[in-house]
Amino acid sequence: METLRSTFVHHIDTESFSLESFAEGHHRANELVSTKNYPDRPTLGLFLDHARDVIERRELSDCHHRSKVTDVTQSAGTETYLVETDAGAIETHRVVLAVGLGATPTLPEWTRSFPDDAPLAHVWDEAFDPATPGAFEGRTFVVGGGITAGHLACRLAEWTAVTLLSRHELEIELTEADPHWINWRHIGKEIHTLPPGSEARLDRVRAARNDATIPPYVERRLAEARDGGALEHRQGEITSANATDEGLSLRFDGGTKATAARVVLATGLEPVPKQPLVGRVSESLSLARGVEGFPVLNDQTLAWRRTDGTESAVYVSGALAEPSVGPFARNIVGARRAAERILDPPDQARTDPLPMSSRGGS
Template sequence: MRTESDSPPHRHYKWLVVGGGIHGVSIASRLIGEGIIDGNTNGNNSLLIVDEQQELLYSWKERTRATGMTFLRSAVGFHLDIPAEGLRAFASGYGHNGNKQKQKQKPLSKKAKRQSKNNQHRSKHGLGTSNGYPNAENPDTTTVGRDYQRPSLKMFNDHCDNVIDKYKLMDFHFRGRVESIDVCDEDGGNKPMPLRVVVRNSSGVDADANASGGVRESPPPGTTIVSADNIVLAVGNDDPAVPEWVTHLTSENNGYNYDKSIYHLLQLPNGDPPDAKTNPLYKANTDPNWDDFDRHEPRHVAIIGGGISAVHKALQIASKNSRDEKKALVHIVSRHRVREQQFDTHQDWMMTQQLAQLSLDHGGKGLTKRQRKFGMVESPAERRRIIAGERIPGTVPSYMTRAGTNSLEKAMGEGSISWYVASVARASRNNEATGGAQTASGSTYTLELTNGETVGPLDEIILATGLGKKVPGNRILSPLAASASLPLGPCGYPLVDESLLWKPRMGSTTTSTNIFVAGGLAELELGPSARNIAGARMGAERIARAARRRTASR
């Protein structure tokens, strides 16, 4: 990892990637892997990845861990390396230990022989084995799920680490947060102008917290200034969506959530979102083990939200009942009934250029009909309407609802999970001083729902309400768009070309800037799957292709 001393003010880079998550890592890997930039880290100014977390993919790993996810929703074909079969090849050799001791086995029954034969076939094709677990959902023994060949989270993360090591991406990581991006004051003619980037170092985030307002003539303490020829904005929306009633509930304790009994699944353990000083919920949850559900049992929990994260967490808690005498009761409060759907967008939106070319090579049509039609739509407002209609939030795949011994259907049938179709009308906290009933945790919550039902007493309230609806990175995006005359759609998202390049408006004083976008910021070009892992591959392909073309034209 680069430090402040490694990056003195005004050091210049060929490429600067803002964001070290799924999209940033995918793009950086492809730029190096395809030879667009030099991957040699010794004195190399070809790449800088700016992310405020201590390691790349930190947010992804922490959030998936917190939800209790064991298998990904997407297929094994979507990953962060360049080869289309990269994760499948990794899976074929994953978890095999040549030092395992051989044990004497009893003769197999006919059923066991059939299962063994199936497992041999699956192992041969890199699909893992089911070992008797319905739907192959045991992450300890299975690498890829049976349906849609979904990788286990552990294997996927190990493959991500392998990719990061392969391209030495940690050597290009600078820990900090981009505060501003400006076009350098240079007369570049028709050439793209370099970009000036101010980065607040994570080690000195609060260095000027008490400074008075006003314009500074020089960089504030704890910042680093660099410049770059090309910038990729691969930022996400890191602010968890918190219902208004939660703010009122925590305000009863002077704004503090002392026992961490109310928390958001997607709030990072050490996270400090921009509005942390105004949202009392964020003042808790700094302990890495804040979601440890062994803290107190029996346990009565309400989970707010009805999507895949809510169900993941509910099943994780309920699964304890089969291994522990203590009973956990989970109450899911959702505005809708269970919405069963395999993916949150149709698979037709996930066709990458690499897969499209393979399709053409084998007599297929390449990009799907949905993608081709979307590409012909000129109106940004119409594109946004299509995205809103095709991307369906709050859905849960059937392998979680109906399949296997650890399914939502089974848990609800046994009474360990209840589902309420309602919103929270009012939440209250009782204690011994007010005569409220006490639970094992020593604190009591009661939820009054809009359907007239009451849920409580509760030990904990877990928010699975997703992330906010703001434009990702809007804090730096809006000023940059205004200063460099970069066009935005009516929804506030960048209007980019097919290579995801954000070009200045026609007739503006800024002739050209090499600013690319990825992830959610690329939605108006890539479509509904832009935020997914498939979208990360699509974005990396397009940016790398644009870079290759530009190099070839010189």
């Protein structure tokens, strides 16, 4: 990935134009990439360097503790929570659960029984590096239809012959959702009027997210790779596969086959409510869960409600908060919106939209 999909005002600092100022102050304004009908987007390198600068300036390393959280419990008769980790327990009065999308890849059924040395990988496997995919004589199939699959196919096409295999035609969307979903007023009108924990909420959020889509600039890279003969796009699905000495033997839903193949999956990660930590915390603290295991939150504070309807001091951010924060919950701007709501009382929570840009795309 060379550039972010999101605009340059979406970053980890508190000031909207901090990244822009950083770029200009370090003579890197050329790394704010012009995008048609959209504000400029930062290169990945610029974004990461700015993030490191924020961490250093705000001394965030001083409050960072690296360990694996195994549970959150509460001392009987007190307001004190114990964050249980593999390095001991930490006492606190408030907890923010921001656990991300998790580490368990979503795998098709046909992948369940292969030897460890089979030419099959998932893009999020720790051992997989698209920059050094390893030598392979046959064709590489990238399975997926979203932005990760698109980026991956373009990168691998620099090394080998690639087929991008998707179940549907490639769908083009510039952003992950309509920018109106950044605005708390819009979020409140669209989803907070629906029952907390309901399927209706989740359906509305999912309908608003442009999942499994690619932006126009990735589509252009794919077209260039196709025109150069290094990449092809195929619509379909693998229904079965067998490992052979030459690679994988694949059968597709149309009845056709491919031999001597390598497969790299870009099929996403398991839903965040399925993470074991989420289940342990909800059980230990008697916290309410709605459809598909998502937490039932107070929409104004993002506090996780107990099963008796009262509020805990466990707050939720990230993808786990989508039914309250909306389709951008898992994105950088969603984390910022969640932080605003957690820190500010409901009557003080800002409802104005974040500024989109002081720079126009072209």
